[in-house]
Amino acid sequence: MSARPSLVRRATAEAVGTAALVAVVVGSGIQATRLSQDVGVQLLANSSATVLGLAVLIAWFGPLSGAHFNPAVSLADWLAGRRTGTGLTLSELGAYATAQTAGAVAGAVLANAMFAEPLVAWSGRDRSAGHLWLSEAVATAGLVAVVSGLGRTGRGRLAPVAVAAWIGAAYWFTSSTSFANPAVTVGRAFTDTFTGIAPASVAPFVAAQLLGALAGLGLALGLTGRAPRTTDRAEAATALPLTAAH
Numbered sequence: 001m002s003a004r005p006s007l008v009r010r011a012t013a014e015a016v017g018t019a020a021l022v023a024v025v026v027g028s029g030i031q032a033t034r035l036s037q038d039v040g041v042q043l044l045a046n047s048s049a050t051v052l053g054l055a056v057l058i059a060w061f062g063p064l065s066g067a068h069f070n071p072a073v074s075l076a077d078w079l080a081g082r083r084t085g086t087g088l089t090l091s092e093l094g095a096y097a098t099a100q101t102a103g104a105v106a107g108a109v110l111a112n113a114m115f116a117e118p119l120v121a122w123s124g125r126d127r128s129a130g131h132l133w134l135s136e137a138v139a140t141a142g143l144v145a146v147v148s149g150l151g152r153t154g155r156g157r158l159a160p161v162a163v164a165a166w167i168g169a170a171y172w173f174t175s176s177t178s179f180a181n182p183a184v185t186v187g188r189a190f191t192d193t194f195t196g197i198a199p200a201s202v203a204p205f206v207a208a209q210l211l212g213a214l215a216g217l218g219l220a221l222g223l224t225g226r227a228p229r230t231t232d233r234a235e236a237a238t239a240l241p242l243t244a245a246h
Contacts (some may be wrong), residue, residue: 005064011095013065015103017057021069022107022187023114024053029194030115042194047171055164062159070181071097072213076144079217080152097183104187112191123189123196127176128204135174136205137212142166143180144216152224182206 004010028049032042061067068074074088074096081087088096109119146166150156170178179185179197185206189199197205 007092007095010065010092011099013061014068014096015099015106017061017065017067018069018100018103018183018187019107019110020057021050021054022104022184023111025050025184026108026111026188026191026193026195027114028053030111030117033194034115043171043177046195047168047177050171051164051168054167055160058160058163065096067159068096069100069103069183070143071100071183072140072181072209073144073147074100075210076148076213076217079214080148080221100183101186104181104183105190106187108187108190112193115193117191117193120190121192123192123198125192125196125201126198127201128198132176133204133208135176136179136208137215139170139174139176139178139180140209140212141216141219142170144213145220148217148220149224152220176205179205180209180212182209185209 005013025046029042029046032045035045036042057069058067061069066077068077074093077087078090078093079087111117112119112121143163143166146162147159150158150162167178167180170180179188182205185197185202188195188197189202190196
């Protein structure tokens, strides 16, 4: 039975993984708008790249940090573990969320640099509307339910495919194109490109995502009942990774 990596290494993995994810999301969005004027084709290119990149990143970073890449998923992990003594501690949750947010900003800046865009350009894309907030709540609820449900039923190894598939589907069936991630939402405010979000639209998106995460966790707990028993935090983290999203 091997011990988990140190918190510094896990937080670093979360930062690097989230940065890579945002670079994929933002970079593919910029590339798509340069290659086609058709919005449908642009969204198809952006969603396809995100699905493929996300699956690879989850498979790569899952054994290191759980590959959350998402404060909403980390919050759900902390809440779910309160009764069993597994999951993140409160201090780990803070470290993860901080690393994820910093990584998301770095990923947006990197994508801007790769396409000769201004390194930091506040997005002018207003995304303030009730139907968009509802979409974010639904997308995040589904994401957390998938992640938590897989973990609690001992099928965490399916996360790379299942999580990427959910995000890819939610790109198309939600009007918000499924940000479903507070850190990524903050990062995408730093790019005035296809995938950007105006800074004024960030707070309502994040609020909707956090409410959705609570709903998704409640659904997973209600449907799956007790989590598999384990007395070792490291074993639980390795066997039942909580992984996530766009």
